Amino acid sequence: MSRNILFLSKTINSNVRRLCTTPTPVQKAEKLVLIDVNDKTGYGTLSMNRLPVNSLNVELFNALSDAYDEMEKNKSRGVILTSTSPKIFSAGLDINDLYSGDSKSWSELWDASQEAFLKIYDASFPSAAAINGHAIGGGCFFSMICDYRAMVKGYQIGLNEIQVGIALPKVLVMIMGKLLPRRHAEISLTQGTLYSPEQASKINLVDDVVVDKAEAIIKCEAFLNKFRKIPMDAVNTTKRTIRREEIDYIRNNKQKDIDDFVKAVESVEAQNTIKMYYQALKNKK
Numbered sequence: 001m002s003r004n005i006l007f008l009s010k011t012i013n014s015n016v017r018r019l020c021t022t023p024t025p026v027q028k029a030e031k032l033v034l035i036d037v038n039d040k041t042g043y044g045t046l047s048m049n050r051l052p053v054n055s056l057n058v059e060l061f062n063a064l065s066d067a068y069d070e071m072e073k074n075k076s077r078g079v080i081l082t083s084t085s086p087k088i089f090s091a092g093l094d095i096n097d098l099y100s101g102d103s104k105s106w107s108e109l110w111d112a113s114q115e116a117f118l119k120i121y122d123a124s125f126p127s128a129a130a131i132n133g134h135a136i137g138g139g140c141f142f143s144m145i146c147d148y149r150a151m152v153k154g155y156q157i158g159l160n161e162i163q164v165g166i167a168l169p170k171v172l173v174m175i176m177g178k179l180l181p182r183r184h185a186e187i188s189l190t191q192g193t194l195y196s197p198e199q200a201s202k203i204n205l206v207d208d209v210v211v212d213k214a215e216a217i218i219k220c221e222a223f224l225n226k227f228r229k230i231p232m233d234a235v236n237t238t239k240r241t242i243r244r245e246e247i248d249y250i251r252n253n254k255q256k257d258i259d260d261f262v263k264a265v266e267s268v269e270a271q272n273t274i275k276m277y278y279q280a281l282k283n284k285k
């Protein structure tokens with residue numbers, strides 16, 4: 001049994017239930033991303049709010065895109081990306097969607113993820129991730145595309161897609177390859193390693209390890225403050241030069257990237273692994 005599945009070592013029985021039920025009106029009314037703008041600093045705190053684990057689906061991706069649009073419109077000076085959950089930043093792509101979808105729904109999922117990716121990665125203001133809990137798969141990736149990461153001790157972070165049977169999408173490989181030293185990127189991507197914050201800080205996956213969410217927010221604010229005396233046009237031009245390869249890849253190959261993702265998810269091997277992974281998650285408790 002893989003390390004990640006061992007990591008999922010309690011039992012859960014309600015994923016099947018989840019597939020068969022519709023959300024209650026209360027869940028429907030909840031905003032998927034809460035926005036709180038600090039009038040003094042001008043920073044917006046965006047809290048993912050798709051409980052229990054902030055698994056990423058079309059609606060959450062769209063809510064993130066909308067929140068970034070709002071920040072752009074209001075000429076935000078910076079964003080702190082975090083979560084309302086007490087112990088999970090984001091558990092990555094919604095496994096229910098990977099398990100029960102079809103090529104149309106997977107295309108829509110990836111399309112929405114590309115939009116959210118571009119909004120964050122190409123924003124005209126810096127983003128700092130206050131990683132207040134586990135950040136796995138897509139959750140880790142969304143913290144990686146911020147400009148800074150502070151992570152609370154006691155949780156795990158990593159791109160474990162390979163464990164779920166999905167070949168790593170190109171942009172994830174490109175960005176991990178740039179963030180981590182080459183050897184660590186290779187091992188991490190091909191083995192789907194999950195790291196403690198202390199391990200992650202040694203390989204550049206997180207910048208600071210903190211004791212709680214409050215300290216993570218303080219660190220994020222301190223990072224954003226560093227840009228206050230630098231003209232943002234100069235920062236953005238420089239940042240876009242650094243990030244151009246990934247941004248251009250998605251902008252110029254949007255449909256191919258969607259097709260690659262759908263192909264990777266719909267393969268018999270991936271579907272079998274997703275099914276096994278899903279069952280392991282379900283049988284945890």
Ligand SMILES: CC/C=C\C/C=C\C/C=C\CC/C=C/CC(=O)SCCNC(=O)CCNC(=O)[C@H](O)C(C)(C)COP(=O)(O)OP(=O)(O)OC[C@H]1O[C@@H](n2cnc3c(N)ncnc32)[C@H](O)[C@@H]1OP(=O)(O)O
Nearest residue numbers: 012014053055091092093094095113114117136137138161
């Ligand atoms: C251009 C590209 C741009 C952008 C791309 C962006 C994003 C995409 C990134 C990558 C794409 C490539 C493919 C990615 C695949 C994935 O991301 S697969 C998901 C990977 N994630 C995981 O493996 C995490 C699995 N979950 C866990 O390990 C644990 O649940 C966790 C440690 C998070 C929390 O543990 P614990 O606190 O004990 O809670 P439970 O395990 O009991 O979970 C609570 C309920 O939540 C359900 N759940 C957990 N994870 C997911 C999930 N990912 N999707 C859906 N549901 C999930 C779990 O079943 C429990 O449900 P229940 O209460 O029983 O109903």
